[in-house]
Amino acid sequence: MDKAELRFSDVDDTHVQDYNVELKSDxxxxxxxxxxxxxxxxxxxVASLQEIDRTYQSxxxxxxxxxxxxxxxYNEQDPFERIxxxxxxxxxxxxxSIPKGRGEFTSIALSSVLSKAREAVDQGKYHIVLLGxxxxxxxxxxxxxxxxxLIENILSLSPRVELSIRYIEPKPFQKYYSNILNWSADGRIxxxxxxxxSGSHNVLRKMKRGYKLDRLNKQLAHIRSSTxxxxxxxxxxxxxxxxxKDFDETxxxxxxxxxxxxxxxxxxxxxxxxxYEMDEQVSPETIDDRVKRLTEVVAExxxxxxxxxxxxxxxxxxxxxxKRIRLAERSxxxxxxEESEPARVxxxxxxxxxx
Numbered sequence: 001m002d003k004a005e006l007r008f009s010d011v012d013d014t015h016v017q018d019y020n021v022e023l024k025s026d027x028x029x030x031x032x033x034x035x036x037x038x039x040x041x042x043x044x045x046v047a048s049l050q051e052i053d054r055t056y057q058s059x060x061x062x063x064x065x066x067x068x069x070x071x072x073x074y075n076e077q078d079p080f081e082r083i084x085x086x087x088x089x090x091x092x093x094x095x096x097s098i099p100k101g102r103g104e105f106t107s108i109a110l111s112s113v114l115s116k117a118r119e120a121v122d123q124g125k126y127h128i129v130l131l132g133x134x135x136x137x138x139x140x141x142x143x144x145x146x147x148x149x150l151i152e153n154i155l156s157l158s159p160r161v162e163l164s165i166r167y168i169e170p171k172p173f174q175k176y177y178s179n180i181l182n183w184s185a186d187g188r189i190x191x192x193x194x195x196x197x198s199g200s201h202n203v204l205r206k207m208k209r210g211y212k213l214d215r216l217n218k219q220l221a222h223i224r225s226s227t228x229x230x231x232x233x234x235x236x237x238x239x240x241x242x243x244x245k246d247f248d249e250t251x252x253x254x255x256x257x258x259x260x261x262x263x264x265x266x267x268x269x270x271x272x273x274x275x276y277e278m279d280e281q282v283s284p285e286t287i288d289d290r291v292k293r294l295t296e297v298v299a300e301x302x303x304x305x306x307x308x309x310x311x312x313x314x315x316x317x318x319x320x321x322x323k324r325i326r327l328a329e330r331s332x333x334x335x336x337x338e339e340s341e342p343a344r345v346x347x348x349x350x351x352x353x354x355x
Contacts, residue, residue, distance in 0.1 A: 038070035041328040048321055056313050063309040064325075067230055067260040068302075069332065072191060073164065078127055080164075081120035085113055085150065086132030091169065094208050094274035095239065095267065098133055107138050110145040110153065117154045117161075126160040127190065135165050136172025147172060148179045155188050164191035166232075170211045177219050184227040194220075195234040199253030200246035203239050206278070213253065220257050231259040237294060238267035238287030240278035247290050251297055260305065262298040263332075266291045299329035 049061035065071040073082075088102035099105070117128055130150075132138070138147045145153070155161050163183075173180065173194055183189045198204050201213065223229055235250060254262060266287045269276040303322050310318040 045324055060309040069261050079125045080127035081125045082129045083116050084131045089133040090137050097270045097273050110140040121157050127162050129164045134169050136168040162190045166193040168194050170216055184229045189229050191230040193232040197236045199250035203242055203246050232261040233259045234263045236265050236267055237290050238282040241280040242282055264291050264294045299326045302329045
């Protein structure tokens with residue numbers, strides 16, 4: 001096994017989310033484990049949705065699990081395999097210290113990835129999660145396989161294989177959009193974790209993100225409306241010089257894209273990055289206010305999505321569960337701030353101190 005791959009996956013397992021905590025049944029022990037993994041509020045919501053589905057013959061619990069942070073990569077009812085395919089990132093965003101900390105962008109040999117994927121399929125694991133700081137720039141060490149080749153080879157292992165991609169940047173997403181759309185339309189892509197970061201061209205330029213939002217918006221909107229792919233993204237709020245207008249543009253784009261899962265992250269300057277030295281740093285109070293306002297927008301979007309799954313449920317029942325879903329989404333920001341080192345979400349990447 002590639003040494004870099006092993007260390008990255010070990011860190012991801014240990015620090016990003018507690019993968020060792022599993023819910024294998026609805027027993028008291030299982031529910032307790034679920035509370036540890038996603039929190040009391042979300043665990044309680046799942047229990048209530050299970051009861052609603054039994055009573056009304058609906059499928060609200062599945063919808064909630066499929067589109068809620070904390071569940072999507074860890075579904076005990078659907079075995080999956082995680083495979084690390086890249087390490088570090090080829091981009092030099094002004095806020096991110098990952099390239100400096102992780103070193104040169106590298107990809108795992110295609111043969112190694114396929115060996116693990118084939119083993120997973122043989123074990124009955126047809127959901128494969130491709131991990132990397134940036135998966136879309138995959139290029140095998142021998143140079144013979146790029147991102148589409150990687151995906152096609154894995155999908156060819158079985159017609160039942162479905163992929164989740166964590167993470168892909170907007171640039172390679174746009175480069176390979178036709179491929180991604182075709183895979184998505186065929187039901188072979190389950191989830192795309194793609195971080196747009198801001199809805200402001202001014203902020204994106206200073207971040208050195210370098211993509212056109214109008215085109216990206218149309219492409220993502222098409223995937224959202226015409227496929228079953230779950231779209232998962234991050235929004236970095238309070239980047240230096242971000243004005244109220246810039247923030248409003250981000251809120252507008254968040255609403256327009258209507259991702260299933262949105263993670264709102266307050267900007268925190270990392271020493272040694274260009275953003276650390278930039279003028280016009282936004283005050284912590286302003287950042288906190290904007291994060292809370294966008295979180296409120298995201299919470300309402302989540303409620304609107306779940307209302308569809310609860311359309312056949314008695315109004316008094318659905319209103320109560322929607323209220324609790326809104327509260328759980330609102331509290332997400334506060335919960336995220338309580339996460340301690342060594343793992344810290346940093347934009348579209350996971351910044352980890354590797355000992």
